[in-house]
Amino acid sequence: MVSRRDFLKTSGALIVSFSAVPAGERSAFAQGPFATRPSQIDPTQLDAWLSVANDGSVTAYTGKCELGQGILTAQTQLVAEELSVPFARVHIIQCDTAVTPDQGTTSGSQSTPTNFNDGSLALAAATARQALLALASTRLSVPADQLTIADGIISARSDPSKRVTYGALVGNGKFLLPLDRAAKRKPHDEWTILGRPVPRVDMPAMATGQFEYVHNVRVPNMLHGAVVRPSSAGATLATVDEGSLAGLAGVVKVVVKNNFVGVVAARPWQAMQAANALKVTWTDGPPLPSQASFYNWLRAQPARDALVVNSKDVDENMSKAASIVKATYLHPYQMHGSMGPSCAVADVQGGKATIWSPTQSAYPTRNGVAQLLGIPPESVHVIFVRGSGCYGINGADTVSFDAALLSQAVGRPVRVQLTRKDEMAWENYGFAYVIDQRAGVDANGTIVAWDHEAWFGSRGGRPGNMPGNVVTGMLAGFTAAPFRPAQAAEPSGAFRNGSNAAPSYVAGRIGREADGAGTIASERVLTHTVQSPFFTGPLRSPSRLQNTFAHESFLDEVAAHVKADPVAYRLRHLSDARLKEVVAAAAKAANWQTRPSPAANASSRTGASGAQAATGRGIACVAYEGDNGYVAMVAEVVVNRTSGAITTKRLVVAQDCGPVSNPNGMRNQIEGGALQGLSRALGEEVTWDDRKVTSIDWRTYHSLPLGFEVPVIESVLIDRVGVPALGAGETAITIVAAAIANAVFDATGARLRQVPFTADRVKAAMDLVARP
Amino acid sequence: MSNITLIVNGRQQTVDVEPAMPLLYVLTDDLALRGPKFGCGLGQCGACTVLVGGRAIRSCVTPVSTVAGAEVTTLEGLGTPERPHPIQQAFIDEQAAQCGFCLNGVILTAKAFVDQRPRATEAEIQQAMSGVLCRCFSHARMLRAIARYAQEV
Numbered sequence: 001m002v003s004r005r006d007f008l009k010t011s012g013a014l015i016v017s018f019s020a021v022p023a024g025e026r027s028a029f030a031q032g033p034f035a036t037r038p039s040q041i042d043p044t045q046l047d048a049w050l051s052v053a054n055d056g057s058v059t060a061y062t063g064k065c066e067l068g069q070g071i072l073t074a075q076t077q078l079v080a081e082e083l084s085v086p087f088a089r090v091h092i093i094q095c096d097t098a099v100t101p102d103q104g105t106t107s108g109s110q111s112t113p114t115n116f117n118d119g120s121l122a123l124a125a126a127t128a129r130q131a132l133l134a135l136a137s138t139r140l141s142v143p144a145d146q147l148t149i150a151d152g153i154i155s156a157r158s159d160p161s162k163r164v165t166y167g168a169l170v171g172n173g174k175f176l177l178p179l180d181r182a183a184k185r186k187p188h189d190e191w192t193i194l195g196r197p198v199p200r201v202d203m204p205a206m207a208t209g210q211f212e213y214v215h216n217v218r219v220p221n222m223l224h225g226a227v228v229r230p231s232s233a234g235a236t237l238a239t240v241d242e243g244s245l246a247g248l249a250g251v252v253k254v255v256v257k258n259n260f261v262g263v264v265a266a267r268p269w270q271a272m273q274a275a276n277a278l279k280v281t282w283t284d285g286p287p288l289p290s291q292a293s294f295y296n297w298l299r300a301q302p303a304r305d306a307l308v309v310n311s312k313d314v315d316e317n318m319s320k321a322a323s324i325v326k327a328t329y330l331h332p333y334q335m336h337g338s339m340g341p342s343c344a345v346a347d348v349q350g351g352k353a354t355i356w357s358p359t360q361s362a363y364p365t366r367n368g369v370a371q372l373l374g375i376p377p378e379s380v381h382v383i384f385v386r387g388s389g390c391y392g393i394n395g396a397d398t399v400s401f402d403a404a405l406l407s408q409a410v411g412r413p414v415r416v417q418l419t420r421k422d423e424m425a426w427e428n429y430g431f432a433y434v435i436d437q438r439a440g441v442d443a444n445g446t447i448v449a450w451d452h453e454a455w456f457g458s459r460g461g462r463p464g465n466m467p468g469n470v471v472t473g474m475l476a477g478f479t480a481a482p483f484r485p486a487q488a489a490e491p492s493g494a495f496r497n498g499s500n501a502a503p504s505y506v507a508g509r510i511g512r513e514a515d516g517a518g519t520i521a522s523e524r525v526l527t528h529t530v531q532s533p534f535f536t537g538p539l540r541s542p543s544r545l546q547n548t549f550a551h552e553s554f555l556d557e558v559a560a561h562v563k564a565d566p567v568a569y570r571l572r573h574l575s576d577a578r579l580k581e582v583v584a585a586a587a588k589a590a591n592w593q594t595r596p597s598p599a600a601n602a603s604s605r606t607g608a609s610g611a612q613a614a615t616g617r618g619i620a621c622v623a624y625e626g627d628n629g630y631v632a633m634v635a636e637v638v639v640n641r642t643s644g645a646i647t648t649k650r651l652v653v654a655q656d657c658g659p660v661s662n663p664n665g666m667r668n669q670i671e672g673g674a675l676q677g678l679s680r681a682l683g684e685e686v687t688w689d690d691r692k693v694t695s696i697d698w699r700t701y702h703s704l705p706l707g708f709e710v711p712v713i714e715s716v717l718i719d720r721v722g723v724p725a726l727g728a729g730e731t732a733i734t735i736v737a738a739a740i741a742n743a744v745f746d747a748t749g750a751r752l753r754q755v756p757f758t759a760d761r762v763k764a765a766m767d768l769v770a771r772p
Numbered sequence: 773m774s775n776i777t778l779i780v781n782g783r784q785q786t787v788d789v790e791p792a793m794p795l796l797y798v799l800t801d802d803l804a805l806r807g808p809k810f811g812c813g814l815g816q817c818g819a820c821t822v823l824v825g826g827r828a829i830r831s832c833v834t835p836v837s838t839v840a841g842a843e844v845t846t847l848e849g850l851g852t853p854e855r856p857h858p859i860q861q862a863f864i865d866e867q868a869a870q871c872g873f874c875l876n877g878v879i880l881t882a883k884a885f886v887d888q889r890p891r892a893t894e895a896e897i898q899q900a901m902s903g904v905l906c907r908c909f910s911h912a913r914m915l916r917a918i919a920r921y922a923q924e925v
Binding site: 203204205209213218249269340341388389391419420664675678699704706708 | 810817819898
């Protein structure tokens with residue numbers, strides 16, 4: 001039987017990467033002038049996934065695309081391994097609505113679970129191998145179990161002269177077979193290509209400037225567009241003075257649709273200059289909530305509530321507890337901040353559209369573009385071309401919409417390159433959060449009840465069938481997914497922790513089943529979704545990261561309250577064997593010294609030796625999305641007691657994501673996730689004034705540059721065989737902020753509860769400790 | 773518009789452009805080069821970096837007229853996938869990228885610095901890279917690749 005969780009994971013089309021959307025809201029996605037059309041590619045058929053050419057080369061078609069995470073190389077390894085063909089003879093076509101199956105969105109750490117286990121691409125490759133063996137058996141008159149395969153050649157074990165190539169068996173033809181659920185994957189112990197540190201296929205072209213990004217796409221007769229975004233959030237268009245462009249070279253057209261304003265010109269620089277010169281006046285909308293009091297504002301808004309788990313005895317157990325620990329954690333809006341502002345090319349002519357787009361979601365974006373343009377989905381062809389790394393929904397969909405609108409208006413292909421400010425001021429930001437934690441502790445120091453309550457702002461998201469979910473669609477007059485405040489229903493069905501709203505330490509009991517990673521039976525996890533003033537969307541480890549910062553910091557606070565060692569205290573409250581194993585592995589690799597935090601003399605302003613530098617270590621862990629990757633991290637930091645500056649010296653990460661497809665690729669993801677997490681923890685915060693976002697470039701949004709003192713990163717990979725392969729791209733980043741905060745506490749006794757940990761905030765926290 | 777002549781990756785190129793137009797647009801639009809990238813247009817991130825006379829400059833804020841007649845080298849001017857330059861080889865060997873969009877600025881900034889100061893310390897290399905961003909945060913591998921190149925020259 002397929003559980004709901006398994007079903008959601010393996011049926012690509014149903015995956016929504018932000019899983020807090022209640023089922024009742026989904027019906028809204030079906031509205032619009034045209035219903036979503038299914039792909040014409042039938043994913044139940046082998047030919048949808050694989051073809052073999054006369055020369056024996058293999059082409060595979062995937063709906064999971066390369067965003068910089070290495071999945072292109074890993075999928076190439078997968079197909080080469082299953083079919084026993086050389087790596088170099090496998091070619092992958094990614095996310096093209098004309099030829100690839102609809103696998104929804106490349107997001108949510110689902111590419112590996114979807115394509116590397118027992119369905120989709122892996123099943124296709126296994127089915128093809130089995131089919132080729134059957135064809136060879138007939139051709140060679142040798143039973144299939146007496147055949148062997150190497151380098152795309154099938155031969156008889158007993159007589160190697162009896163042989164036939166894949167090309168000769170099916171070359172350029174079709175298999176005409178359904179995927180076979182019973183087709184067997186190649187056993188792990190026979191792997192020679194999967195599981196190896198195969199270098200990235202795209203690296204030489206990237207390192208030599210030959211790689212084609214979407215920014216480099218040029219099509220015949222193409223023009224260039226630029227957009228003019230509103231002067232402030234919520235502003236509406238008053239006037240556009242086309243006369244202001246008089247005398248500017250190359251201007252082709254000014255395009256206005258509701259609050260969407262763009263210009264088309266012959267060349268990119270001309271388009272950019274025209275967008276700067278165009279005189280546009282706007283009428284301000286209501287002012288933005290004050291950033292200074294924003295977290296209190298969040299708590300006061302109408303909310304859509306959800307209970308992840310509720311044992312209904314939390315208050316009672318709190319009242320009986322020997323002591324209660326409480327804390328509140330704050331996390332700001334953060335941005336994807338891609339290196340390259342987003343870019344797309346659209347060709348909309350004769351009622352048909354072709355979009356060259358860096359989108360994560362070829363098919364959902366096809367449907368969104370169709371609605372935006374008022375043409376049926378089957379008239380829209382979305383071709384994925386790689387953009388700058390996105391880390392979630394950056395401007396890729398918005399710019400695809402921009403290009404589509406401008407191309408439709410001029411009847412020629414249009415390329416749109418957003419500016420840095422266009423990208424940053426109008427992103428779907430990662431969610432801001434306020435999280436209250438409360439724990440009851442018994443006389444033995446054991447946590448007997450955990451109460452979690454969170455508020456976060458959300459608006460818009462992925463395009464799907466709602467063009468208004470992305471900025472351009474909203475500006476063009478479409479509405480975002482509706483927001484309806486609602487009371488929480490009691491939890492029912494299976495415990496789902498996809499957003500890591502529940503800490504790893506609770507039992508996660510709903511009905512008779514307890515599917516959490518921990519032991520605390522008295523548990524309540526309540527979330528309040530409120531309407532954000534800004535557009536939001538998945539940003540690497542969406543909600544999981546914010547929730548985990550609060551959980552893992554708070555567990556440390558409780559451990560310190562009972563004077564317990566942070567590692568031992570975690571292990572004491574966990575039940576999940578895999579999570580316990582990574583905690584123990586990280587502690588061992590870091591040579592963790594068992595003792596409570598803070599360190600002796602930590603709270604002394606000058607330290608035992610009068611030193612300005614305080615050193616400390618902290619740990620954090622998570623079962624990502626409850627069951628999609630297990631990771632623990634030990635951070636070692638030095639805190640400057642005078643300036644409040646944090647220097648991270650060492651990060652030790654232990655990770656178990658099932659069988660490892662490419663260990664070097666996994667290490668690359670761990671290292672990148674760890675440092676991106678560090679940048680987000682130490683400096684990244686979207687800022688705004690009463691009208692508009694003021695984080696509009698790299699001076700006003702702070703990303704750690706290449707020159708910062710990079711910590712030593714040590715990765716311990718637990719290559720677990722015989723279990724499903726899990727996501728590995730969002731694990732490490734999820735636990736960085738808590739590991740750092742816990743290390744700072746160990747060093748100084750000061751507790752950081754608000755991200756980012758700027759030097760001023762660290763100093764303020766240290767002052768609180770110094771004052772008795 | 774006016775005719776401006778540049779020597780790009782060893783080839784003389786004459787383009788008819790506005791003199792104030794940033795060099796980046798000439799390279800990516802008129803000459804269809806893929807190495808230099810538009811990252812911010814503000815000289816803040818390094819993605820648009822090119823070498824002019826061996827020095828790393830930010831082409832997004834450099835009017836093309838100011839480099840007329842100069843020798844400009846872009847990332848594709850260093851080496852090819854088949855015959856990469858040693859610093860490109862170092863990045864390939866270290867698998868030092870994720871999305872790769874920043875690689876242009878990282879490699880060219882590092883090359884210009886290390887070529888001038890072959891015995892640079894780790895701290896000096898970090899200082900030289902302090903104005904370059906990578907949002908995938910492949911920093912650790914990139915610094916290893918730069919150190920590897922520094923040892924070779």
